[in-house]
Amino acid sequence: MDYFDVVVIGGGGTGAATAYDLSLRGLSVLLVERGELTSGTTGRHHGQLHSGARYALGDAHIAQECMAETRILRRIASDSIEYNQGLFLAIDDEGEALTADFISACREADIPAMEIPVQRALELERRINPKTKRAVLVPDGTIDAYRLAMRFFASAAARGAVVRNFTEVIDIETSQGEVQGVRVHQLRTGTDLRYACRAVVNAAGPWADKVAALAGQDVPVTPAAGTMVAVEGRLTNMVVSRLRRPGDGDIIVPQRRLSIIGSTQRKVSDPDGLRPLPEEISFLLSSADELIPDFSKQPFRSAWTAARPLAGRSNEEGREISRDILVIDHGKTGQLKGFFTILGGKATTLRIMGELVSDQVAQYLGNDEPCRTALFDLYPYDYYWRLS
Amino acid sequence: MKQSLRIKRGTDEDTLYYVYEVDLPSGSSVLDALEFIRTGTAPDLMYRHSCHHGSCGTCAVRINGKEVLACLTKLEDFAGTVPTIEPLAAFKHDKDLVVEPGSLFRRLPKDAIKIRISEWIGGEINRDPAGEANQARPGGIEHFVRFEDCIECGACISACPVTRQSWAEESLTASPFMGPAVLAAIHRESINNSERRQEMLELAKLPNGVAACEKHFDCSRVCPRMVAPGKHIEQLRKEIL
Numbered sequence: 225m226d227y228f229d230v231v232v233i234g235g236g237g238t239g240a241a242t243a244y245d246l247s248l249r250g251l252s253v254l255l256v257e258r259g260e261l262t263s264g265t266t267g268r269h270h271g272q273l274h275s276g277a278r279y280a281l282g283d284a285h286i287a288q289e290c291m292a293e294t295r296i297l298r299r300i301a302s303d304s305i306e307y308n309q310g311l312f313l314a315i316d317d318e319g320e321a322l323t324a325d326f327i328s329a330c331r332e333a334d335i336p337a338m339e340i341p342v343q344r345a346l347e348l349e350r351r352i353n354p355k356t357k358r359a360v361l362v363p364d365g366t367i368d369a370y371r372l373a374m375r376f377f378a379s380a381a382a383r384g385a386v387v388r389n390f391t392e393v394i395d396i397e398t399s400q401g402e403v404q405g406v407r408v409h410q411l412r413t414g415t416d417l418r419y420a421c422r423a424v425v426n427a428a429g430p431w432a433d434k435v436a437a438l439a440g441q442d443v444p445v446t447p448a449a450g451t452m453v454a455v456e457g458r459l460t461n462m463v464v465s466r467l468r469r470p471g472d473g474d475i476i477v478p479q480r481r482l483s484i485i486g487s488t489q490r491k492v493s494d495p496d497g498l499r500p501l502p503e504e505i506s507f508l509l510s511s512a513d514e515l516i517p518d519f520s521k522q523p524f525r526s527a528w529t530a531a532r533p534l535a536g537r538s539n540e541e542g543r544e545i546s547r548d549i550l551v552i553d554h555g556k557t558g559q560l561k562g563f564f565t566i567l568g569g570k571a572t573t574l575r576i577m578g579e580l581v582s583d584q585v586a587q588y589l590g591n592d593e594p595c596r597t598a599l600f601d602l603y604p605y606d607y608y609w610r611l612s
Numbered sequence: 613m614k615q616s617l618r619i620k621r622g623t624d625e626d627t628l629y630y631v632y633e634v635d636l637p638s639g640s641s642v643l644d645a646l647e648f649i650r651t652g653t654a655p656d657l658m659y660r661h662s663c664h665h666g667s668c669g670t671c672a673v674r675i676n677g678k679e680v681l682a683c684l685t686k687l688e689d690f691a692g693t694v695p696t697i698e699p700l701a702a703f704k705h706d707k708d709l710v711v712e713p714g715s716l717f718r719r720l721p722k723d724a725i726k727i728r729i730s731e732w733i734g735g736e737i738n739r740d741p742a743g744e745a746n747q748a749r750p751g752g753i754e755h756f757v758r759f760e761d762c763i764e765c766g767a768c769i770s771a772c773p774v775t776r777q778s779w780a781e782e783s784l785t786a787s788p789f790m791g792p793a794v795l796a797a798i799h800r801e802s803i804n805n806s807e808r809r810q811e812m813l814e815l816a817k818l819p820n821g822v823a824a825c826e827k828h829f830d831c832s833r834v835c836p837r838m839v840a841p842g843k844h845i846e847q848l849r850k851e852i853l
Contacts, residue, residue, distance in 0.1 A: 260660040260670060260710075267662030267670075303726040308756045348750045368759055370668040371726070390658055390710075411656050412707050454665040461730060461756035479667060480759050481838065497651035499644060502637070526641070526684060528664035604723060606764075609714035 227420040228254040228386070230585055231406050233393050233435050234427035235259075236266035237369065238566055240376035241578030241597065242425050247383035249586050249593035254419055255377075255385060256408055258392035262373050264495075265429045266571065268530035269369030270452050270486040272463055272477045273297065273305055274572040277312060277337055277362040278470055279547070280329035281322070286547055287333035293573050294363060296598045297372075300575075304372045304605075306479065310364025310463035311345055312337075313356045315514060319467040320357045326467060327360060337362045349460045351516050364463040366479045369571045374605035376574065381611050382603050396424055396439035396563070403439070403562030423585050426565040429533035430495035436565060441554050443565050447495040447531040451504040452486035453512075455522035459483045464515050473511030482525055485512035495531035504529075535568035549573065551581050555588065562588060613638050615687050617645055620698040621657070621708050630654075631694060636687060642697070643671055643682040646709075658708035666836060669763030672770070673709050674698045679767035679834040700770035702779040702791075715779060716766050719794045721812065725804040730756040760800055762839045768792040768831035774824060789824035790815075792831035792841030799844040802851075816848045825849075 230246050232239045235257025243255040257263075276290030298305060314320045323339065330337035338361045345352065345359035377387055388408075394416065395407035405420040428435040430447035458478045466474035472488045488504045505527050512519035535550035549569045555561035566581040579595040586593060603611075616633045634648045643661055650657045660670040664683045671682040675695050682697075703711035769775045769791045778788030790798075795816060802812035816822050825845050832842035 260662065262662045263660075267668060268664050306727065306758050348753065368667065370662045370670070411658055414656070452665070458758065461758070478758075480761060482665070482667070484665070497647050499637070499640065526665040604726070606717040606720055609717035612714060
């Protein structure tokens with residue numbers, strides 16, 4: 225039976241960053257994903273590189289974390305980012321009144337937000353609402369979340385990590401309160417395999433509770449469905465957000481030759497097979513028109529729904545639950561040594577999520593190497609296939 | 613809305629066509645249908661997908677023989693018929709609708725720039741019609757950037773009669789036609805990176821480069837992202853004369 229120091233479950237951005245981080249610390253890593261890599265939450269991205277400005281008024285910690293990660297990603301993955309910055313537009317009285325607080329909250333979180341004259345904003349982006357009352361420039365950008373995650377996979381594979389797609393974990397084997405290995409089902413062959421390991425990282429996102437249940441563990445996760453709509457045409461170069469308290473339908477992200485409005489949020493019980501509701505699509509298109517008039521007149525391209533992995537349980541509407549990152553060491557809760565869960569976060573924070581959980585896994589395994597993922601350029605994504 | 617789909621399943625050695633019925637709201641895509649089938653009657657159905665909005669390039673398949681992105685293809689286009697869904701041709705088949713995409717990625721120009729200066733700077737083959745208002749560059753901004761158009765979905769490789777034959781016989785042919793996506797990438801790199809222009813043109817001059825293109829232009833016809841590989845090949849042809 226093959227042995228790995230750590231088995232990472234979940235082939236999204238978080239799993240990819242975790243596999244890379246652990247590999248850089250000299251640990252042997254196997255990552256398994258039941259479908260294609262990034263076919264869950266990571267792929268169905270809005271594509272915003274968050275400077276953190278959106279969170280500045282509500283959660284200074286998340287805002288700071290986003291800004292720090294934006295700086296790191298620009299260094300290690302520069303050509304995975306359309307770094308054209310972002311505009312926050314106040315288009316009503318509420319937004320206008322909030323502008324001063326918004327800017328000081330951004331500065332508080334180390335985000336260099338700067339108010340610019342509305343005339344200048346209209347010069348930069350001609351299609352934005354001409355009735356804009358105030359405009360703030362922030363260091364947002366666009367990421368291709370699929371290719372960014374593939375760069376972490378490529379970098380992990382280059383350091384020796386083994387990545388297996390279409391491989392579903394069906395059992396987590398334990399003995400005397402410690403992780404011993406995993407049993408997986410390979411879709412390609414229809415056969416099962418066992419791998420021995422000393423630690424398991426549950427990076428299954430909104431499916432984390434189902435994976436934890438295989439080890440008899442409880443993980444508090446609330447899948448929240450978020451819908452996005454893409455239209456043809458690159459209407460702006462900069463990310464355009466509505467300046468107000470974070471709500472639904474207030475961010476437009478350009479990417480290649482398309483523009484994406486997002487998002488909505490509703491709690492769901494099952495993260496599988498999510499589809500947009502017709503009312504979500506019409507709500508998003510009309511919200512987009514307020515930021516960029518005639519957005520909805522562009523040819524419709526696609527609507528899709530992602531399951532966000534919110535950490536925690538709530539009976540409230542999804543957006544009330546924090547987007548904060550949560551690491552659970554199931555050994556410290558006295559339940560199962562060697563089993564770790566990483567939850568929450570967002571595409572922008574994939575690297576730090578990998579770092580936070582890897583710190584704990586490495587410590588558990590007696591490995592005292594530090595995190596080095598912020599130091600090196602990531603491999604280009606095509607190296608994932610060139611190296612295999 | 614009920615719709616039946618005929619899906620090629622299994623491996624090259626063991627192929628069977630299955631018919632599945634899905635029941636989805638109008639406006640759903642073929643990818644939504646595949647998700648419906650996988651989360652329902654066929655949990656072992658293998659297909660590639662990620663972004664669901666035509667920017668990752670993983671979900672290219674052939675429907676009734678034509679290359680499309682499953683996520684951008686509406687189910688109602690096939691109302692009243694039973695479309696046949698198959699994996700891309702030319703690529704090595706894995707299982708069900710999955711092909712091994714590495715044969716494209718390994719041929720792309722190594723370490724090419726993945727980001728470009730926005731359209732109005734030049735080198736554009738198909739201008740973005742929505743970008744008319746953006747053609748003028750705002751004062752004080754050197755340039756905006758954006759990702760390359762090609763999403764490496766492989767549709768053109770599967771549609772090109774030359775690659776379709778020569779990639780499939782890869783073990784027999786020493787150096788098969790590079791293929792439309794690869795030549796388009798070579799041309800883009802020659803524009804994006806002036807230092808590598810000569811190197812890129814040398815690649816295009818190879819016997820399995822531009823010279824091996826037979827000008828069928830199926831590549832441009834199936835390209836879901838307006839890359840128009842055929843035009844890139846024609847431009848390269850002029851530049852290497």
